[in-house]
Amino acid sequence: MNSVLSVNNIHKVYHTTKAEIEAIKDITFNVNQGDFIAIVGPSGCGKSTLLSILNGQENVTSGKIDYHHKTIGYMLQDDALFDWLTVLDNCLIGLKIKKQLTKENKEYVLNLLDKYGLKDFINSYPRNLSGGMRKRVALIRTLATKPDILLMDEPFSALDFQSRLKISNDVYQILKEENKTLILVTHDISEAVTLCEKVLVLSKRPSTIKNIYSIFYSQKTLPSSKRTALEFNDYYQQIWRDIDHE
Amino acid sequence: MSKEHKEYLKALKKHKIKIYFWQIIIFIIVIISWQVLTDLKVLDSFIISSPKNIINTIASLYNSNNLFIHIGTTLYETLISFIISMLIGIVVATILWYSPFLAKVVEPYLTILNSLPKVALGPIILIWFGASTTSIIIMAILISSIVLIINIYNGFINIDNNKIKLVKTFSNSKITLYRFLILPSNIPNIISNLKICISMSLIGIIMGEFLVSKKGIGYLIMYGSQVFNLDLVMSGVVLLCIVATALYYLVYYIEKRYEKTTH
Ligand SMILES: Nc1ncnc2c1ncn2[C@@H]1O[C@H](COP(=O)(O)OP(=O)(O)OP(=O)(O)O)[C@@H](O)[C@H]1O
Ligand SMILES: [Mg+2]
Numbered sequence: 001m002n003s004v005l006s007v008n009n010i011h012k013v014y015h016t017t018k019a020e021i022e023a024i025k026d027i028t029f030n031v032n033q034g035d036f037i038a039i040v041g042p043s044g045c046g047k048s049t050l051l052s053i054l055n056g057q058e059n060v061t062s063g064k065i066d067y068h069h070k071t072i073g074y075m076l077q078d079d080a081l082f083d084w085l086t087v088l089d090n091c092l093i094g095l096k097i098k099k100q101l102t103k104e105n106k107e108y109v110l111n112l113l114d115k116y117g118l119k120d121f122i123n124s125y126p127r128n129l130s131g132g133m134r135k136r137v138a139l140i141r142t143l144a145t146k147p148d149i150l151l152m153d154e155p156f157s158a159l160d161f162q163s164r165l166k167i168s169n170d171v172y173q174i175l176k177e178e179n180k181t182l183i184l185v186t187h188d189i190s191e192a193v194t195l196c197e198k199v200l201v202l203s204k205r206p207s208t209i210k211n212i213y214s215i216f217y218s219q220k221t222l223p224s225s226k227r228t229a230l231e232f233n234d235y236y237q238q239i240w241r242d243i244d245h246e
Numbered sequence: 247m248s249k250e251h252k253e254y255l256k257a258l259k260k261h262k263i264k265i266y267f268w269q270i271i272i273f274i275i276v277i278i279s280w281q282v283l284t285d286l287k288v289l290d291s292f293i294i295s296s297p298k299n300i301i302n303t304i305a306s307l308y309n310s311n312n313l314f315i316h317i318g319t320t321l322y323e324t325l326i327s328f329i330i331s332m333l334i335g336i337v338v339a340t341i342l343w344y345s346p347f348l349a350k351v352v353e354p355y356l357t358i359l360n361s362l363p364k365v366a367l368g369p370i371i372l373i374w375f376g377a378s379t380t381s382i383i384i385m386a387i388l389i390s391s392i393v394l395i396i397n398i399y400n401g402f403i404n405i406d407n408n409k410i411k412l413v414k415t416f417s418n419s420k421i422t423l424y425r426f427l428i429l430p431s432n433i434p435n436i437i438s439n440l441k442i443c444i445s446m447s448l449i450g451i452i453m454g455e456f457l458v459s460k461k462g463i464g465y466l467i468m469y470g471s472q473v474f475n476l477d478l479v480m481s482g483v484v485l486l487c488i489v490a491t492a493l494y495y496l497v498y499y500i501e502k503r504y505e506k507t508t509h
Binding site: 145 | 408414415416417
């Protein structure tokens with residue numbers, strides 16, 4: 001398969017006035033085109049650190065990342081929509097910052113907004129949107145710059161359960177349809193095993209990869225329906241036992 | 247619209263009218279009793295003037311073509327100081343935001359300057375810049391810009407961390423961060439500082455006019471008190487009230503205009 005991201009032996013130490021914190025000990029994995037990968041692990045084990053490194057915001061202490069000329073988009077837990085901008089302008093902000101606001105790109109964004117049920121809201125301000133809609137806007141803002149790989153750091157954890165199921169389905173469909181690769185950090189094992197086909201379990205800090213699961217369902221359905229599939233419980237239990245709970 | 251809602255709106259309007267009514271009544275009562283009490287010689291109009299005398303004084307200022315010179319001078323100086331102070335506030339705050347190192351270094355100086363009663367610097371400014379309009383304006387700028395720098399800078403550094411993270415997912419440039427997040431999200435803060443700036447500028451200008459000047463409302467008040475012409479002093483105060491209110495509404499108008507464009 002087509003490798004889009006190779007992470008080789010990365011090691012990360014933070015230096016603060018009080019201490020030296022070894023966040024990541026040694027992590028290596030490979031991501032192929034179209035993969036949906038979930039990363040789970042105990043709280044504070046270095047998941048967000050890993051994504052920040054992949055996005056280039058944090059440097060590695062040692063190790064190497066090969067992007068294979070692919071681009072990265074990062075969706076954070078907080079939607080961080082700018083309340084002084086309309087929905088459309090919020091979606092265009094990345095393009096403006098990266099100086100990529102061409103006619104085609106704007107068309108692409110309008111198209112996404114249209115396709116994912118936000119057509120009537122392009123001139124509204126974020127305060128008029130529901131939590132799920134805000135997430136979709138945040139996702140489209142990330143998709144606008146046409147990244148090959150999407151990083152998501154607990155993107156839905158602020159939502160209530162119902163909205164979370166719904167947005168998981170939406171995101172799954174959107175990303176499959178747009179042919180993206182996903183790396184999702186989550187606390188929610190059920191989210192990991194329904195949205196993704198591969199789950200990396202990290203050990204507690206300083207983190208290493210403890211286990212990698214390939215998730216397979218005999219029936220192809222949307223994430224929310226997988227929760228009632230036969231395989232769901234097994235994966236859930238195995239991963240649950242694998243995570244070092246304190 | 248339902249009947250209840252109509253009635254609710256009507257009651258609300260009535261309530262508002264009632265407030266206006268009492269505001270005007272109080273004004274009229276004060277003016278009339280002031281006039282009557284001085285007419286009856288209960289109060290000495292030489293000491294506290296009277297509404298009639300004030301109107302006559304203002305009229306004679308107008309007839310001698312001096313009224314608008316004084317008002318104009320004060321307005322002009324205030325607006326100049328207002329504009330320069332705003333610019334200084336925004337520019338310096340921007341520099342401090344851009345360089346946390348510099349911000350840390352100048353922090354104690356800003357605190358001292360801010361707590362220092364700036365009038366104390368009046369005589370020094372006079373010596374340096376002479377008895378001129380420049381001195382008056384510099385005085386006002388000193389008074390208003392320090393607070394502005396601090397207020398605007400505080401707005402710049404108190405930005406939702408998640409929004410900063412978001413911009414950084416697209417670019418690590420500080421200038422980009424400023425342009426797309428820091429400045430636009432601080433427009434409301436800057437606008438609300440316009441009000442502070444205009445009133446501080448006016449205070450500074452009047453204070454400057456007290457110290458040195460041949461014209462302006464501050465001059466009228468100072469001159470009036472020196473020759474013990476209380477009518478002139480009171481007229482100056484009345485003119486100042488009018489100017490202050492006018493400037494306040496100017497800023498208020500700008501604020502409303504801004505709100506309209508964003509909502
Ligand atoms: N900028 C930083 N400076 C110093 N230490 C940091 C920094 N960011 C994270 N850390 C530390 O590194 C460790 C890993 O943090 P990280 O946020 O990556 O964990 P996480 O797995 O995302 O946690 P959570 O599950 O709570 O989101 C923690 O001990 C944290 O305190
Ligand atoms: Mg985290």
